[in-house]
Amino acid sequence: MLIIVDEDAFLSMVKLVGGEDAARAVKLLMKKPSLSDDELSQKLNMDVKELRKILHRLNDLGLIAYDVYREKDSGHRVFKWRVQQDQVIGFAKTQMRRVYERLKARLEHEQTHQIYWCGTEGCRKYTFEEAMDILFKCPKCGKTLLIVDNSKVIEALQRKIMELEKNLQ
Ligand SMILES: [Zn+2]
Structure with missing residues (x-):
């Protein structure tokens, strides 16, 4: 086959x-x-x-x-x-492994880098460290910086990674 x-x-x-x-x-x-x-x-x-x-x-x-x-x-x-x-098969696996590594890196990044934002269009987003420095208050509009929900992105990444893991075994 x-x-x-x-x-x-x-x-x-x-x-x-x-x-x-x-x-x-x-x-x-x-x-x-x-x-x-x-x-x-x-x-x-x-x-x-x-x-x-x-x-x-x-x-x-x-x-x-x-x-x-x-x-x-x-x-x-x-x-x-x-x-x-x-x-x-070897070629396809090499390709898949490359994608897999990229997705893993992206997942790790998403999981370890939380992004904070005031929600105002035009205001920038901040990393946790940056947000801490300005006490979670947007210096531009004064609103509170809230964590940007990336759980959907993480879920999608995890699903794709699991799928690839099955194929790579
Ligand atoms: Zn703002």
């Missing part, structure tokens, strides 16, 4: 390194693994020589692989292509 955690991210990377046609070929191989050069070129309506160049380039990059079969009658070697499953 091919688990693609982030198919779009993977395909856009293939497109980046191999071009539009490479992305089309890989997309097809994701749905239908083990197609030969000829089958692929027919389905994609591409010149088989061009396609072979692309396939071998992707193979060099470790993104796809092939199995070689021998045709019974002619004895010709046939290449059947497939997406490198581990590579796809």
